[in-house]
Amino acid sequence: MTPFLIETAGLSYRFRQDEKVLDDVALQVPEGAIYGFLGPNGAGKTTTLRLLLGLLRKQQGSIHISGQDVSVHRSALLRKVGALIESPSIYHHLSAAENLEVWRKLYRCPRSRVAAALSMTGLDRTGNKKAGRFSLGMKQRLGIAAALLHEPPLLILDEPTNGLDPAGIVEMRALLQRLNRELGTTILISSHLLPEIERLVTHIGIINGGRLQYQGTLAGLTEEREQAGGFLIDCNGDPGATAAVERLQLSFSWQGKLLAIDKVTREQMPLLLRELVGDGIAIYGMHVQKNDLETIFMNLTQSPLS
């Protein structure tokens, strides 16, 4: 029995013959995890989520949820999934409670769940107000209420904090953490708000250009980066600096006028500095590279794809 609630293998997808949107994605979301799915715009996050939910017809690879093939047991598996994909799905001519009633009939959950989901998302005082007159944040909350309505063991949320104000984002984080802690809900969440993801998730997957660049625990990623080390050397963009770095066979990139060196060991540092000074490169400063998620994300998604 696999320990992963969601597991894909060799998942590839093309909208056009010459454009591979996903390439051999092997997503592994452990049961009970809050899995942050990150990537720049157009990286393939939403396409992956849509494939997981069967909104796109699978072309290549396999998708399993709870160890069962989604293409075989789709309807039964969807009963266990709450989803919010892109913009919230709302019937603008109905009230919040009526909107949830539409979904409640399909999930066949008790009537009391409507009030509970509305209260959980702070929409319990909206009364008969039509959802079309809600603010963007309220619509987003209603979308999340619909996803939570049937108390699913798995939540798939695509950018759920879109349109929420800072207080709403904090509340949303607390709600998701509570669901995860108290009910053991597994959450797969994609977001652009990196600091938010960093505070929320236990596991992380970073996708770029349709390929999964990293997957594992957030702690593991940070640790890996710290061990690898990294320095920024301010040499005012002097192109001569690259020769010294290449002689030591270190990998590097330019961040503006700063030379960013990856994976430099303690022993290599004095050698590097000697080479640079020996080549007549002026050094104005040195900084240890930050290891926050934003920096890691930028490094992983801005480096050229292999």
Next chain:
Amino acid sequence: MSNVFLNSFRSEWLKRKRTAGAWLTIAGGTMIPLIILIQRFYFFERLASDNGSPRIWEMLYSRCWQSMAFFLLPMGVILVTTLVGQLEFRNQTWKQVHVTPQSPTTIFLAKLGVILVMLLQFFILFNIGIYLTGVLPALFLKQVPFPAEAFPWGKFLLGNGKFLLTCLPVLSLQFLLSLQFRNFMVPVGIGLGLYILSMTVIQWRYAFIVPYIYSAAAFMKDQFKTNIYAWALGYSLVFGAAAYLLFLFKKERS
């Protein structure tokens, strides 16, 4: 399966609450009888003799259905089917509908079921309206007798069944279009275009091949040397099957 369908139908039925389609069904079903009733009161002097006629119900039925069949029924079916069929596109809810635990077949049948029940609701309201155009003058005015003829249930049912059949090709093609096109104007435009075409060619001997013509053609059956009801049924089945297959094999469900 039947339970899943019933829940799906209930969910779809709730969605039509307060929509333009729901109001159109009520307005469309009551408008012609209301106009005929006002007309009857306007020609006040004829009321007593008309109600005393042994063919009062046939007269009212014919007057109401003539206006309905030529214009309001096809237009109403075009608009209501498109409005209900396009509800998910308009609210951007297709993706959420497709991640609920129901098969595309159930979704398709539940939506079609709601439109058919709305059409039935429209017919029932219309017939109640016809009944009231005959009865109300007698209730309000002492000198007007209640209709002399007993209400011909059998004839009305048969006539209504035939009219229902004549508008099914319109319903099934509009349903197909409203499930395929995101832009509301496409199904409405095609529907209105076909309706105008059918009215333009109505005198042509082969006009029965136009699928939007049968409601009007029901009043001029003798002109066509064919069974228009069989044509209507054939078109309905073909359009219905095409709508189902296109919906089932849609590449992207959103």
